[in-house]
Amino acid sequence: xxxxxxxxxxxxxxxxxxxxxxxxxxxxxxxxxxxxxxxxxxxxxxxxxxxxxxxxxxxxxxxxxxxxxxxxxxxxxxxxxxxxxxxxxxxxxxxxxxxxxxxxxxxxxxxxx
Amino acid sequence: xxxxxxxxxxxxxxxxxxxxxxxxxxxxxxxxxxxxxxxxxxxxxxxxxxxxxxxxxxxxxxxxxxxxxxxxxxxxxxxxxxxxxxxxxxxxxxxxxxxxxxxxxxxxxxxxxxxx
Numbered sequence: 001x002x003x004x005x006x007x008x009x010x011x012x013x014x015x016x017x018x019x020x021x022x023x024x025x026x027x028x029x030x031x032x033x034x035x036x037x038x039x040x041x042x043x044x045x046x047x048x049x050x051x052x053x054x055x056x057x058x059x060x061x062x063x064x065x066x067x068x069x070x071x072x073x074x075x076x077x078x079x080x081x082x083x084x085x086x087x088x089x090x091x092x093x094x095x096x097x098x099x100x101x102x103x104x105x106x107x108x109x110x111x112x113x
Numbered sequence: 114x115x116x117x118x119x120x121x122x123x124x125x126x127x128x129x130x131x132x133x134x135x136x137x138x139x140x141x142x143x144x145x146x147x148x149x150x151x152x153x154x155x156x157x158x159x160x161x162x163x164x165x166x167x168x169x170x171x172x173x174x175x176x177x178x179x180x181x182x183x184x185x186x187x188x189x190x191x192x193x194x195x196x197x198x199x200x201x202x203x204x205x206x207x208x209x210x211x212x213x214x215x216x217x218x219x220x221x222x223x224x225x226x227x228x229x
Contacts, residue, residue, distance in 0.1 A: 008154060036220075043119070043206050043220035044157070088156070101218075103156040 003027050006089055006104030015113050019076040023089035023104045026070065030091040030102075033065050035074045038086045038106065047087075048074065051095065079111045116140055117209050119221030126197055127229055134192045134224045136207030142187035143209035148180075151204040151223075163190045197228045 006023045013019055021035075032051045036044035048063035050056045050072075056063045062075040072091075076083055089104040116139040126132050136146055144165050149157040161182050163169040169182035179201075181193040190209075194201055207221040 004156075006156075041122075041204070041223060041225055043117075043208075043223045045220070046218070100159065101157075105154070105156045 001026055003102050004089065004091060004104045007107055008105050010108040010110060012110045012112060013079055015079060015081060015111055017079050017111070019079050019083070019109060019111075021074040021076075021087050021089075021107050021109070023072050023091075024070055025072075025091060025102075027091075027093075027102075028067075028070065029093045032092045032095055032099075033063070033072050034090040034101070035061075035063055036088040036090060037083075038088060040086075044088055076109075079109075081111045081113050084110045117143075117207065117219045117221040119207055119224055121224060122222060123225045123227075125227045125229065128198050129196055131193055131195045132197055132226060134194075134205055134207075134226075136190045136192070136209065136221050138188045138209045138219075141209075143190075144187065145210065146184060146190040147208040148182060148190075148192050149206045149208065151206060153204075157206065160192075194226065197226070199228045202226055202228045 004025045035048040037047050038044040050063050050065050053065050053067045060077045064073040086106040086108045088106045090101045092099040092101050118137045118139050120135050146163045148160045150160050151157045159172050160175045161169045161171045163182045163184040165184045165187050171177045184190040204223050204225050206223040210218045
C-alpha cells in the first residue's frame with residue numbers, strides 16, 4: 001500500500017464548477033499537508049500549506065484536513081480554464097525543510113470553457 | 114517569492130553521453146537542495162538530498178555513481194546523469210528553501226531529459 005493515495009483522474013469539469021480533489025494517507029505521523037499545482041513540463045508551485053485538522057481558505061481555494069480519517073481535500077470554487085493542471089498533494093512528518101515530502105500521484109484537472 | 118532557476122529546461126542526448134542539469138537559487142541561499150525525478154503520470158520521487166560543501170545523501174535504489182550531485186555553493190547545485198540510457202529519460206526537478214521550514218520550499222522549473 002502506498003503511503004499516499006491520490007486518484008490520477010483525469011477530471012474534467014465545466015468552467016465555474018466546484019472541484020474536489022482528494023488524497024488519503026496511511027501514516028498517522030504526517031502532520032504537515034500541502035497542495036501543489038503543476039502545469040505541464042513545469043515545476044510544482046505551492047498552493048496551500050496546512051498543519052492541523054480543519055479548513056484553510058485562500059481565495060477560491062480551500063484545503064481541508066481530517067486527521068482522524070487520514071484524508072485531505074482541496075476545493076476549487078468557480079473553476080477557471082487556467083486552473084487546468086495537475087494537482088499534487090504532499091505531506092511530511094516534520095516542518096523542517098529537510099523533512100521528506102511524500103507526494104501523491106497527482107490528479108489531472110481540465111476545466112472546459 | 115523566492116526563485117529557483119533550473120537549466121536546461123529540455124535536453125536531448127545520445128545514449129552513453131553525460132548530461133548536466135543546474136539548479137540555482139537566485140535570491141536566497143540554500144543550504145539544502147533536493148533532486149526529484151518524475152515519470153509521466155507518476156508522482157515526484159526523491160532521488161537525493163544535496164548539502165552545500167558535503168556529499169549528497171541518496172535515496173534507496175538511486176545509483177550515486179550514475180547520478181552525480183554537486184553542491185559547491187549556497188546558490189548552486191548540479192545533477193549530472195552519467196552515461197545516460199533511454200530508461201533515464203524523465204523529468205528532473207530540483208527544490209530549495211531559503212530557511213528551515215518546508216512551507217517556504219520552492220521548486221525549479223524542471224528539466225525534461227530525453228535519451229535517444
